[in-house]
Amino acid sequence: MVTLIRNGQILDPRTGRDEVGDIWIRGDRIIDASRENPPLGREEADLVIDAEGCWVMPGLIDLHVHLRDPGFTYKETLETGGKAAVKGGITTVCAMPNTNPPIDDGDKVKAVHDRAKVESPARVIQLGAVTKEQGGKSLADIRGMAKAGCHAISEDGKSVVDAGLYRQAMKLAKEEGLSVFAHCEEIRLVEDGVMNAGARARELGLRGITNSVEDVIVARDILLAKETGVKLHLCHCSTKDSVAMVEAAKEAGLAVTAEVCPHHLILTAEEIPEDDGNYKMNPPLRDREDVEALRRGLAEGILDAVATDHAPHAGKEKDCSMKEAAFGVVGLETSLPLIHTELVKTGILGRMEMVERMSTAPARILGLSDRGSLTAGCLADITIFDPRAEGKIQKETFVSKGTNTPFAGRSVQGQVKKTLVGGKVVYEAR
Numbered sequence: 001m002v003t004l005i006r007n008g009q010i011l012d013p014r015t016g017r018d019e020v021g022d023i024w025i026r027g028d029r030i031i032d033a034s035r036e037n038p039p040l041g042r043e044e045a046d047l048v049i050d051a052e053g054c055w056v057m058p059g060l061i062d063l064h065v066h067l068r069d070p071g072f073t074y075k076e077t078l079e080t081g082g083k084a085a086v087k088g089g090i091t092t093v094c095a096m097p098n099t100n101p102p103i104d105d106g107d108k109v110k111a112v113h114d115r116a117k118v119e120s121p122a123r124v125i126q127l128g129a130v131t132k133e134q135g136g137k138s139l140a141d142i143r144g145m146a147k148a149g150c151h152a153i154s155e156d157g158k159s160v161v162d163a164g165l166y167r168q169a170m171k172l173a174k175e176e177g178l179s180v181f182a183h184c185e186e187i188r189l190v191e192d193g194v195m196n197a198g199a200r201a202r203e204l205g206l207r208g209i210t211n212s213v214e215d216v217i218v219a220r221d222i223l224l225a226k227e228t229g230v231k232l233h234l235c236h237c238s239t240k241d242s243v244a245m246v247e248a249a250k251e252a253g254l255a256v257t258a259e260v261c262p263h264h265l266i267l268t269a270e271e272i273p274e275d276d277g278n279y280k281m282n283p284p285l286r287d288r289e290d291v292e293a294l295r296r297g298l299a300e301g302i303l304d305a306v307a308t309d310h311a312p313h314a315g316k317e318k319d320c321s322m323k324e325a326a327f328g329v330v331g332l333e334t335s336l337p338l339i340h341t342e343l344v345k346t347g348i349l350g351r352m353e354m355v356e357r358m359s360t361a362p363a364r365i366l367g368l369s370d371r372g373s374l375t376a377g378c379l380a381d382i383t384i385f386d387p388r389a390e391g392k393i394q395k396e397t398f399v400s401k402g403t404n405t406p407f408a409g410r411s412v413q414g415q416v417k418k419t420l421v422g423g424k425v426v427y428e429a430r
């Protein structure tokens with residue numbers, strides 16, 4: 001099967017290619033072709049996709065997603081999460097292991113990978129837990145999970161409190177060539193906080209989460225990574241001091257990378273209109289100066305990647321006071337239009353930088369040399385995005401089981417038109 005994507009604005013951060021052109025696909029790979037040297041006549045392609053006026057970019061890679069499968073399938077499944085991903089232009093997701101049971105051995109990683117190939121239209125990389133049952137007491141089967149292709153370990157949902165155990169995990173991860181994806185939260189500093197500490201929490205009569213909850217663990221984890229030499233990836237950075245510490249770590253030459261979520265880049269705690277559980281996530285929405293630091297960090301590449309931390313929950317777990325609500329918001333279907341509208345259209349991020357932070361950098365962090373680019377030989381995982389389309393975020397249209405978003409009703413510019421995974425069209429806008 002040969003597919004031709006015609007006349008799109010090709011955006012490939014790995015080569016810097018930014019021009020109107022064609023992409024040719026044979027089977028599941030992109031093939032070497034230029035306008036002057038097409039592999040076939042246009043009539044001979046099995047499928048021709050007209051991408052005029054659209055951006056053609058390497059499929060987005062989301063380093064941080066909760067698919068809730070197995071065990072919490074009332075919130076999301078491999079199928080619904082995978083469909084939400086490709087609708088959002090995301091072709092590979094890293095699934096966090098805080099399922100039920102938690103993914104803590106090689107067989108559990110393999111089981112998700114086997115099922116995902118059948119059930120999810122997006123590619124799924126299952127990350128492994130750091131400790132057995134995410135219990136924080138003994139190490140998970142890190143070697144077995146590495147063999148099953150987990151790419152990284154993460155205790156996401158919490159931090160490993162025991163620094164000694166965490167250091168052992170890092171040493172083992174390094175031996176196995178795995179990264180450690182760190183959720184940074186000093187639980188003993190949380191004191192039942194449910195939103196950012198500050199004026200808005202006081203006005204709403206809610207307990208606050210200070211920046212130090214994140215910052216002290218970011219510092220600890222960077223120092224442990226320095227000692228062990230493991231590749232450390234910091235999840236959902238939300239504070240200005242996190243950005244400063246990542247910058248310092250990079251200047252010191254450490255193998256530290258970091259991600260930031262759309263909600264932390266766009267919303268502040270001050271903008272939380274009322275005590276509504278749909279504004280509750282971990283880490284919480286922060287102050288304006290944190291948001292400014294995150295934006296600067298992303299623009300300058302101190303923060304490497306945008307990841308959604310897609311965290312679906314059932315309606316009854318979110319449509320309530322922040323005191324009762326579960327932590328987490330969805331993001332797969334809204335990330336690209338939000339980042340395009342709020343950061344690219346506003347001039348904070350170039351369009352090429354956007355693609356770099358959402359595809360090329362995540363591929364590099366995961367060590368996936370055949371994704372994150374549109375060069376010949378790469379997997380034909382491709383997102384076709386119309387930057388002109390006007391739209392609104394409407395939960396009613398979500399294919400995720402989760403509708404817990406703080407962005408409902410918001411106007412956005414840009415829409416995913418088609419998503420290809422391995423050369424096959426897996427999503428098409430109606």
Ligand SMILES: NC(=O)N[C@@H](CC(=O)O)C(=O)O
Binds near residue numbers: 156158280
């Ligand atoms: N981010 C969240 O608020 N919630 C996540 C856990 C996590 O990412 O830490 C979840 O699993 O629901």
Ligand SMILES: [Zn+2]
Binds near residue numbers: 157282
């Ligand atoms: Zn987390």
Ligand SMILES: [Zn+2]
Binds near residue numbers: 157
């Ligand atoms: Zn998470």
